[in-house]
Amino acid sequence: MRIDMLTTFPEMFSTQPPAALGVSIPGRAAAAGLVEIHATDIRAYTTNRHRKTDDRPFGGGPGMVMMCQPLWDAVLAVEAMDPRPTRRILLTPQGRPLTQPLVEELATLPRLLLIAGHYEGIDERVIEALAPQEVSIGDYVLSGGELAAMVLIDAVVRLLPGVLGDQESNLQDSFSQEADGRRLLDCPHYTRPREWMGREVPEILMSGDHGKVAQWRLEQKLARTEARRPDLLGP
Numbered sequence: 001m002r003i004d005m006l007t008t009f010p011e012m013f014s015t016q017p018p019a020a021l022g023v024s025i026p027g028r029a030a031a032a033g034l035v036e037i038h039a040t041d042i043r044a045y046t047t048n049r050h051r052k053t054d055d056r057p058f059g060g061g062p063g064m065v066m067m068c069q070p071l072w073d074a075v076l077a078v079e080a081m082d083p084r085p086t087r088r089i090l091l092t093p094q095g096r097p098l099t100q101p102l103v104e105e106l107a108t109l110p111r112l113l114l115i116a117g118h119y120e121g122i123d124e125r126v127i128e129a130l131a132p133q134e135v136s137i138g139d140y141v142l143s144g145g146e147l148a149a150m151v152l153i154d155a156v157v158r159l160l161p162g163v164l165g166d167q168e169s170n171l172q173d174s175f176s177q178e179a180d181g182r183r184l185l186d187c188p189h190y191t192r193p194r195e196w197m198g199r200e201v202p203e204i205l206m207s208g209d210h211g212k213v214a215q216w217r218l219e220q221k222l223a224r225t226e227a228r229r230p231d232l233l234g235p
């Protein structure tokens with residue numbers, strides 16, 4: 001998969017350690033060539049004397065608004081760098097919430113083009129013209145779309161074929177599906193020692209009965225989901 005990131009902070013998207021996308025699973029995926037992440041500075045596509053990407057909002061008010069021209073030209077130029085069609089995605093608080101089903105769909109595509117704003121907003125006319133899919137990562141306020149884009153990249157890349165080893169298989173994650181398609185929170189996990197500061201590991205995990213262990217884990221997942229995230233279980 002090729003991922004293009006359009007941003008005024010391209011240096012945030014390094015795939016070399018110790019950058020966030022340069023270590024752990026995304027770092028390994030990049031090193032193995034399973035994903036190519038290209039960060040493009042929107043500022044490189046400015047045509048004005050001061051290389052400005054933003055301007056004051058019509059109608060007044062605080063903050064600055066990203067201008068149409070640099071972003072439009074950057075998108076068209078970056079798309080022309082590779083023949084594979086892009087899914088255009090704008091990271092914005094107004095977007096559709098990112099969920100595991102959306103992540104799974106994005107992981108099947110050959111090429112993503114992610115756009116992050118680091119301003120109060122982006123001129124609505126260039127959003128209309130680009131018609132990107134608008135995505136949010138949740139109901140809290142970030143300083144810009146870059147960290148949201150990194151969250152999306154991390155979630156997608158770990159699903160690409162060949163990225164996860166058997167040891168890290170995603171089949172049993174939080175938000176992955178049970179055999180019946182339900183998405184549940186994960187069960188508790190334990191490792192050695194058997195007793196730590198007076199706390200014991202649940203006896204059943206020591207029994208060697210794999211059927212009983214699987215049943216206990218499912219019960220734990222259900223109980224936790226009901227207690228912490230009843231919204232996941234539906235009406």
Ligand code: 9D3
Pocket residue numbers: 091092093117118119120121135136137138139140141142143144145146148
């Ligand atoms: C305080 C400014 N807000 C006024 C109502 C608007 C606003 C503009 C830009 C709030 C945040 C941002 C920057 N955030 C993102 O670009 C962003 C984001 C987020 O803040 N939360 C969750 N997902 C995302 S995706 C992009």
